[in-house]
Amino acid sequence: MLPCSTETLIPLEELEVEWMRTDSESLVHLFQDGEIRPESQNQAYSGRASFFTEEIKHGNFSLLLTNITTEDAGVYNCSVYRQDESAQTSVQIKEIERLTVTGGHVISAKADEAVTLNCSVDSHIPPEEMEEVSWKKVDQDILVLMFQDGEVKTESAHGSYMGRVEFFSLDEISKGNFSLRLKDLRTEDKGLYMCEVLSGEFSANATVEVQQLGFSSMHIGVLVLCILAFVFAVFLSYHARTYLIKKYYGRTALSVQCVFVISPNVAMFLAFILWGVIEGFFTETATCSALNLLRIVFLFWTAPYLNTFQDNVCRFIKRSAVTLEYAVITTVAYSGLLLDFWHLYQETQEWIIIIFLVLFTTLLLVLYIIIFAQGFTKMKSRTLNYLLAALTNVFRGLVVVFSYGRNLATVIIVILQFLPLVLLVFLFFCSSRIRKMKIYVFLLMSVLITEVLNTPISVYVHDTVLESNKERVGLICVTVFLHILTVMLLFHVLVLIFEKLLSRSDLNTVRTEESQSDVMVYIFGTVALVCVNSIALAAELILKARNGERTVEDLQVILIPSECVFALCCLTLHITTFCRRYRVILLYALSICGCKRTSVERNHELEAFQSTEAASAAQETGT
Structure with missing residues (x-):
């Protein structure tokens, strides 16, 4: 509002009020012959400048100027005329404080294309001195890119936008052009984006919608x-x-x-x-x-039809299929955690972290060497495959625990996964001293059961420790799969043990079709x-x-x-x-555990097996 008033009341028919801009001699508004004359005012002020109609008769000739712009800055004269008398006053509009952001529109594009999200800033503050200009994805509250303290903060970009977003040149920014260039458009880029400008007490924003992303x-x-x-x-x-x-x-x-x-x-x-x-x-x-x-x-x-393949191909597949899948899936699925583990070491310089990291990667490297050595040479070791996989499971759990949540109870739970390894090693080194079949069978079953129980243990560790990790559910699925493969490798070892046990008797295995x-x-x-x-x-x-x-x-x-x-x-x-x-050996194992026999034929088989066992034991005692 531009103020102008008189203390003396003037009859309207004798009154003339003229608002004039001094620098351009533009007529802003006019009251003459008892009427407002909008047709006389300059077009630049048409519809924007108005008197307070009811106040004119009370001597108030103030002017209301709306939708002001930078061009409205200047000196305005209010001249009041009454017959031969006149008076005037001046009002100056100084620099106008403003902040206007424009650019709202809708964009349709295809994936892999580049689009421009428009954002123009008009303010009394120079663009390069803006406190902050930021682009955000509204629906996910993601910071896309930021201009702050006179420079572009590229490191502020969210990971999914890193390297794909940029402002225009500094020359364009100095003109108030904060449009965003989004390259290599992805389907997840669809949504509403906001250009938000903050500077002191002023703030404004504009939105741009990216929609209808077609297939690339x-x-x-x-x-x-x-x-x-x-x-x-x-x-x-x-x-x-x-x-x-x-x-x-x-x-x-x-x-x-x-x-x-x-x-x-x-x-x-x-x-x-x-x-x-x-x-x-x-x-x-x-x-x-x-x-x-x-x-x-x-x-x-x-x-x-595997046996119809060439010998070297058949040998590689038979010996390395399960182990190869275990090693590769472990490597690719846990590569992200290993990278986080390495970053943790760089921050803390803790020696135990580097020890676990070296042991884990060394186990994987040895596992790869064994895989290809068994596949392309005469080397054959089912036991070594299982031992390496089981050790890798333990150290994999320790890497997870030390990366995301060190807790003594969790560490102890992970270490418990060594139990089937300890039992198996004991079985191998002490098998010659075990005279009772019941103990032998008990140890074998203990190894298998404890290895199976390692699966829920590993799931619990991953679920508890990786609670804040976005890959938690995926890694839980992976660890279940890896433990199933480990049980398969252990089963191959148990088959080997049974084959050695069977070789002590004169009974033939039942051929399976x-x-x-x-x-x-x-x-x-x-x-x-x-x-x-x-x-x-x-x-x-x-x-x-x-x-x-x-x-x-x-x-x-x-x-x-x-x-x-x-x-x-x-x-x-x-x-x-x-x-x-191997039903004969299994029946014998069941019999010594107290299970009932179910047929005469099986009774004869068990008696034959028991007699050969007794003869073998007597021969060993004699020697």
Whole structure:
């Protein structure tokens, strides 16, 4: 409001009031002949300058000026005329304090493209002296980029935007242009963004919405690979199953089986690699892609036609399939934790951290050496495979505990996982001194039971210690899978022990034939797992493009449990095969534990086995 008034009341018909801007001689407003004359005022003030109509007759000629801009700064004269008399007063509008942010709009784009989120700042404060200008993603409350204290704070960008966002040049910033350049657009970038400006007592903001993110060529590539994997797995399953049932392993049949196993899993491996390139989730991508690639070796290991392969290939798969999967999944799934562990050492310089880190990485390195040594040489050691895997489990737990939550009780719980190792070592070194079969069987069962119990122990440790880690659920699934693989390795050791025990008797093992269960487990692994992988990835990709955010935070929680089911099926199959083959020893073990005999035939088998045991013991006593 520009004030102007007189103490003497003037009749309206004798009154003339003129508001004039002195620097430009522009008529701001006019009251003449008892009426307001809006048609006389300069167009720049039309609709913005007005008298207080009811106050004019009381001598108040103040002017209300609205929607002021920087151009309104200057000196205004109020001239009052009455016949031959006149008077005037001047009012100065100095620099106008203001802060206006504009740029609100909607953007539609495709993934992998670059977009510009507009934000223009108009203020009496020079842009380079602004206290803070920040871009935020509103729906997730994520800081995208910040301009503060005259410089761009690139380190302030959220990890998902690091290296993908930037302001324009400093020349543009000096003009008030704080528009944001967002490159390599991702599906999760969809949403509402706010440009917020703070400077002293002033604040203002503008919003920009990014919507309708279409698929990029890489997204389409992922979908195509998922569809191909699904089609290959389903279409070839009929032919593969037919050949297996007929036990036909000719060149054509083996070619079909190899395509059946390799093609869908390679397609899903490539799909997850592309998914990782697009979305940037390293641990999830590395683990899921490794699972699909390693599944090829694992499926060949379960295949009924494995013995038809070349000797060196067959030997490598038989000896290294389970151990290789264990080593690779451990490496890729826990790489992030190992990196955090290394950063913790750099901060604290604690010697115990570097010891655990060196031991853990050394165990993995030795495990890789043993895998390839057994696969490509005559070296064969089932026991060493299990021992290295079990030791790795313990040190893996210690790395987790010392990285995220040191607690004496938790450390003790992790160390308890050494128990099956201690029992197994005792069994090996003291087996020659154990005369009673009951003790021998008890120790074997104790090793197996304690190793199985290590699984809930490890799950408890991960769930408790990694409570604040975003990868907690995924790592819990991974640790369950790794412990299942460890039990499978232990089972191979127990089979070896039983084979040595059986060699002391004159009884022959029962020869087992390929069963329908073998075929069903193999088909389940080749078809069901690929279908779960392809459907999960395709659904997540489509939903993320539609919603702009992840539906499932980590696909490991879908893929790894299905992999656990397959591994358990394989373990169950091997256990049933083992029970059929070594039923005499198992019956004897049950008999000495007090179990009833169920048939005459089995009674004779047990009597024969007991007589050979007695003869063997007498011979050892004599020597």
